[in-house]
Amino acid sequence: MTGELSPIDKAKFVAAKRSVDYVEDGMRVGLGTGSTAAWMVRCLGEMVRNDGLRIKGVPTSTRTAELARDVGIEVISLDEAKWLDVTIDGADEFDGNLNLIKGGGGALLQEKIVATASDQMIVIADIGKEVESLGAFPLPVEVIPFGWQTTKSLVEELLISMDVLGRDATLRMNGERPFITDEGNYIIDLHLGRIGNPHQLSMAMNQMPGVVENGLFLDICDVVILGFGDGRVETRDINEGTVEEDRLDFVETDNLFTDMND
Numbered sequence: 001m002t003g004e005l006s007p008i009d010k011a012k013f014v015a016a017k018r019s020v021d022y023v024e025d026g027m028r029v030g031l032g033t034g035s036t037a038a039w040m041v042r043c044l045g046e047m048v049r050n051d052g053l054r055i056k057g058v059p060t061s062t063r064t065a066e067l068a069r070d071v072g073i074e075v076i077s078l079d080e081a082k083w084l085d086v087t088i089d090g091a092d093e094f095d096g097n098l099n100l101i102k103g104g105g106g107a108l109l110q111e112k113i114v115a116t117a118s119d120q121m122i123v124i125a126d127i128g129k130e131v132e133s134l135g136a137f138p139l140p141v142e143v144i145p146f147g148w149q150t151t152k153s154l155v156e157e158l159l160i161s162m163d164v165l166g167r168d169a170t171l172r173m174n175g176e177r178p179f180i181t182d183e184g185n186y187i188i189d190l191h192l193g194r195i196g197n198p199h200q201l202s203m204a205m206n207q208m209p210g211v212v213e214n215g216l217f218l219d220i221c222d223v224v225i226l227g228f229g230d231g232r233v234e235t236r237d238i239n240e241g242t243v244e245e246d247r248l249d250f251v252e253t254d255n256l257f258t259d260m261n262d
């Protein structure tokens with residue numbers, strides 16, 4: 001099975017596998033969206049089915065809700081949960097301060113609400129997501145469909161006024177039609193290259209009428225678990241400033257991966 005897996009998939013899998021160590025019996029858990037988070041949901045499902053782990057999951061997208069139910073996790077709404085013990089999610093980029101760009105899959109709005117309502121946010125990622133400064137990955141901005149072209153122009157003007165280098169803004173498409181988020185909105189992707197002052201940009205953007213939320217997750221993430229293609233995992237904890245290295249037993253992870261992929 002391992003021979004068929006790309007190093008990047010192995011990296012995502014081992015990061016996901018390590019992240020579920022943070023989940024304890026009885027917890028309310030925010031379930032992220034994306035290919036890396038999907039491994040985490042499958043790992044949690046295994047623990048629910050095989051080890052009797054009792055958790056309640058709050059999904060961050062319809063995709064994740066479906067997967068969570070499929071693997072046996074009890075799904076509740078954020079309003080039922082009110083507050084979460086931990087959220088585990090992927091990211092498109094993270095920097096040395098564990099600030100993130102998210103929303104490559106279009107789920108940034110629910111992801112940000114859920115992560116903000118959690119005692120702890122853990123991000124799982126492969127090494128390709130680490131950057132010195134955010135912005136190489138296009139920054140997603142969720143906007144209301146009404147007047148979206150006007151909103152896009154205003155966002156472009158804002159970028160010029162803030163002297164942000166790249167100012168190319170594109171409406172995200174799904175084939176011939178605009179991509180629609182779970183909340184019925186559009187996404188405008190900002191191709192910036194480098195974001196000098198993410199806090200300033202995020203605040204200014206969110207003040208604009210028509211903008212619902214942006215994909216900058218600033219001062220929200222507590223821990224990043226990085227996976228490598230050879231089974232190594234590295235844990236970076238913002239509060240303790242620690243870096244811990246470990247390696248997952250590949251025989252064990254291969255079996256688990258095979259089981260979950262069957």
Ligand SMILES: O=C[C@H](O)[C@H](O)[C@H](O)COP(=O)(O)O
Binds near residue numbers: 032
């Ligand atoms: O909207 C999608 C989310 O923010 C994802 O967590 C992010 O795009 C990372 O996804 P993946 O794990 O597939 O790279």
